[in-house]
Amino acid sequence: MKTFMMVAEKKNFSKAAAHLHISQPAVSVQIQQLEKDYGAKLFKRYEKEISLTPAGQILLEYAYRLAGLADEAVREINRLENQVKGPLRLGATLTIGEYLLPSIIGAFKLRFPQVEFLLEVANTQTIENMLLEHNVDLALVEGPITREQRLKEQELMADELLVLFSPGHQWAGKTSVTLDQLINEKLILREPGSGTRKVFENTVLAMGRQLDQLNIFMQMGSTQAIKALIKENLGVTVLSKLTVQEELELGSLRGVRLAGCTLSRSFRFVTIKEHLPSLVCEHFIDFCRKYVNNKVRG
Numbered sequence: 001m002k003t004f005m006m007v008a009e010k011k012n013f014s015k016a017a018a019h020l021h022i023s024q025p026a027v028s029v030q031i032q033q034l035e036k037d038y039g040a041k042l043f044k045r046y047e048k049e050i051s052l053t054p055a056g057q058i059l060l061e062y063a064y065r066l067a068g069l070a071d072e073a074v075r076e077i078n079r080l081e082n083q084v085k086g087p088l089r090l091g092a093t094l095t096i097g098e099y100l101l102p103s104i105i106g107a108f109k110l111r112f113p114q115v116e117f118l119l120e121v122a123n124t125q126t127i128e129n130m131l132l133e134h135n136v137d138l139a140l141v142e143g144p145i146t147r148e149q150r151l152k153e154q155e156l157m158a159d160e161l162l163v164l165f166s167p168g169h170q171w172a173g174k175t176s177v178t179l180d181q182l183i184n185e186k187l188i189l190r191e192p193g194s195g196t197r198k199v200f201e202n203t204v205l206a207m208g209r210q211l212d213q214l215n216i217f218m219q220m221g222s223t224q225a226i227k228a229l230i231k232e233n234l235g236v237t238v239l240s241k242l243t244v245q246e247e248l249e250l251g252s253l254r255g256v257r258l259a260g261c262t263l264s265r266s267f268r269f270v271t272i273k274e275h276l277p278s279l280v281c282e283h284f285i286d287f288c289r290k291y292v293n294n295k296v297r298g
Helices: 002-010 013-020 024-038 054-081 094-099 101-111 124-132 179-183 195-206 223-231 241-250 279-296
Strands: 043-045 050-052 086-092 115-121 138-141 151-165 187-190 216-220 237-240 254-258 264-272
Touching: 002 013, 002 024, 002 054, 013 024, 024 054, 050 054, 086 094, 086 101, 086 124, 086 279, 094 101, 094 115, 094 138, 094 195, 094 223, 094 237, 094 241, 101 115, 101 279, 124 138, 124 151, 124 264, 138 279, 151 195, 151 223, 151 241, 151 279, 187 195, 187 223, 187 237, 195 237, 195 264, 216 223, 223 237, 223 241, 237 241, 241 254, 264 279
Parallel strands: 086 115, 086 138, 187 216
Antiparallel strands: 043 050, 138 264, 151 237, 151 254, 151 264
């Protein structure tokens, strides 16, 4: 059944085999056996890709439920034995995954060495999809989610966004800038779908402006690349204060607030509503909260 779920996800027998570390013929044999057992074709085969048949769609929903029950059995046994061990698949957005989680994971691993981490870092939309497709157990995001009816959110901490520019920029010496000033500058922003970008766009709309009024010079999927371009005075940006603490201390970047509003968002845990979190997951959420209170907030 795990092989079937992987083939359904990858839509390709070879890719599924590589992910499972088994041969493609072994995957084919298992799928053929499932089709024989259920008396129905599970996949439509094309030249380069496959797709689920109606029977395959039904089986996939039950496969997810079976996998959930198996995970629940492990959780309950570990809870009975009070064992904090096993895998924890985390999905995190870029700011959280690159600037907050590494130190938290390191500290947690020292406390619970038998926990095995797998961290996937992507934008909010991608992480949300990974959670719903059961590719991660717990998500930490900074942007708004779109399928609230299936997902549960818990706040971890607040995060402030700053308008950032080079020390050589004409704004050097200012303590704030207006939205009028900002929209007329060359903006170097995160890519659409990122939490940082979405918070900034929502603020622009809330202040009575349209997104097509923004002078977007470049869009980047890397915060580090954006910072490098800003240091060269090629434009201005809006990023989390968490991502530029070192640059602000060294003076290689300047950061100010946007006048007339508070550019902020929350970092949040996201889980699937109907799933019971594992003992590892519960301990990690609690550990993150204590870590943030003790370290980030001083």
